[in-house]
Amino acid sequence: RVFNFSPGPAVLPQEVLEQAREEMLDWRGTGMSVMEMSHRGKAFISIAETAEADLRELLSVPKNYKVLFLQGGAFGQFAAVPMNLSKPGDVVDYVNTGAWSKKAIGEAKHYAKVNVAADAGEPYTSIPALSGWQVSDNAAYLHYTPNETIGGVEFHFVPELKSGTPLVADMSSTLLSRPIDVSKFGLIYGGAQKNVGPAGLTLVIVREDLLGHARPGTPAFMDYAAMAKEGSMLNTPPTYAWYMAGLVFQWLKRQGGVKAMGEINRRKAELLYSTIDNSSFYKNPVAKDARSWMNIPFTLARPELDKTFTAEAKDAGLVTLEGHRSVGGMRASIYNAMPLAGVEALVSFMKEFERKHA
Ligand code: PLP
Numbered sequence: 001r002v003f004n005f006s007p008g009p010a011v012l013p014q015e016v017l018e019q020a021r022e023e024m025l026d027w028r029g030t031g032m033s034v035m036e037m038s039h040r041g042k043a044f045i046s047i048a049e050t051a052e053a054d055l056r057e058l059l060s061v062p063k064n065y066k067v068l069f070l071q072g073g074a075f076g077q078f079a080a081v082p083m084n085l086s087k088p089g090d091v092v093d094y095v096n097t098g099a100w101s102k103k104a105i106g107e108a109k110h111y112a113k114v115n116v117a118a119d120a121g122e123p124y125t126s127i128p129a130l131s132g133w134q135v136s137d138n139a140a141y142l143h144y145t146p147n148e149t150i151g152g153v154e155f156h157f158v159p160e161l162k163s164g165t166p167l168v169a170d171m172s173s174t175l176l177s178r179p180i181d182v183s184k185f186g187l188i189y190g191g192a193q194k195n196v197g198p199a200g201l202t203l204v205i206v207r208e209d210l211l212g213h214a215r216p217g218t219p220a221f222m223d224y225a226a227m228a229k230e231g232s233m234l235n236t237p238p239t240y241a242w243y244m245a246g247l248v249f250q251w252l253k254r255q256g257g258v259k260a261m262g263e264i265n266r267r268k269a270e271l272l273y274s275t276i277d278n279s280s281f282y283k284n285p286v287a288k289d290a291r292s293w294m295n296i297p298f299t300l301a302r303p304e305l306d307k308t309f310t311a312e313a314k315d316a317g318l319v320t321l322e323g324h325r326s327v328g329g330m331r332a333s334i335y336n337a338m339p340l341a342g343v344e345a346l347v348s349f350m351k352e353f354e355r356k357h358a
Pocket of ligand 1 (some may be wrong): 074148172
């Protein structure tokens with residue numbers, strides 16, 4: 001197998017894939033694949049409950065939070081959040097730190113009055129200082145994107161608001177990469193296809209007092225209270241993705257949980273950033289205090305060599321290093337399942353490429 005630096009759908013732990021292969025045709029003597037099971041049967045219910053319990057343990061999710069296993073991606077949540085947490089005419093605060101914040105804002109505008117409380121501004125390579133945020137007195141919630149997958153900008157702090165306004169976070173590309181204090185958030189959501197499992201599953205962790213206020217007309221499958229009441233099984237859930245996420249949670253526990261993972265992720269990121277910073281050939285544009293541990297964009301001093309870089313990297317077993325189509329250059333996504341050895345291999349390739357071409 002190659003070292004896959006894809007931003008998502010992204011690399012999964014080898015051990016998890018092997019376990020899934022082993023159990024593919026016959027899950028624990030049931031004579032069927034998890035894909036073929038009724039979501040209401042005993043076998044799948046045990047898979048689902050174990051996955052939820054493991055996730056709760058990994059993130060120390062407090063008892064007064066529901067964990068939902070949904071579909072529709074983080075993009076679906078861009079609409080579900082304002083539909084569930086605001087009434088028509090309400091003000092909602094958003095922080096704009098780049099491409100994914102902008103998409104969340106665009107969607108929220110269909111439902112509520114969006115106040116952009118802080119905007120990093122072009123080229124979106126930093127995080128606006130908390131002291132300058134213009135938060136509304138009466139916002140239904142404040143939404144931000146702790147890790148901008150495209151820009152490679154990450155919050156290394158949780159913006160605690162004095163107002164008590166519920167904090168909503170799109171953690172698609174940072175969830176489970178390090179410890180978080182769930183109790184500081186009203187709602188956390190994310191598409192699974194980075195650190196959690198295969199695409200098709202969307203996680204929502206929501207404080208119970210925020211449930212039950214969905215505006216009239218909210219589709220039932222997007223209504224958190226309706227989904228919570230049915231254990232995320234109001235309709236058929238993404239069963240196989242849920243099962244795979246469960247295997248990832250068990251793998252994470254074997255690695256020592258999110259604290260141990262955070263240490264490894266910090267080391268992986270430091271290795272790559274120091275290689276970039278110590279070279280005059282590679283450059284990362286992001287402010288040092290806002291650099292992502294998960295997605296690391298970089299450019300070459302000779303952009304005409306971009307295609308040569310990715311082609312030679314591919315020959316060396318290092319794939320999906322192209323930057324997002326909107327920004328160009330390169331981007332290395334180094335989620336939980338990317339081992340340190342993968343980053344070491346990338347770093348030696350980069351040094352060799354620089355030696356040949358600089
Ligand atoms: N938010 C962030 C931070 C993302 O990285 C992505 C996808 O990469 C999305 C939202 C959109 O997620 P989805 O494709 O699951 O709808």
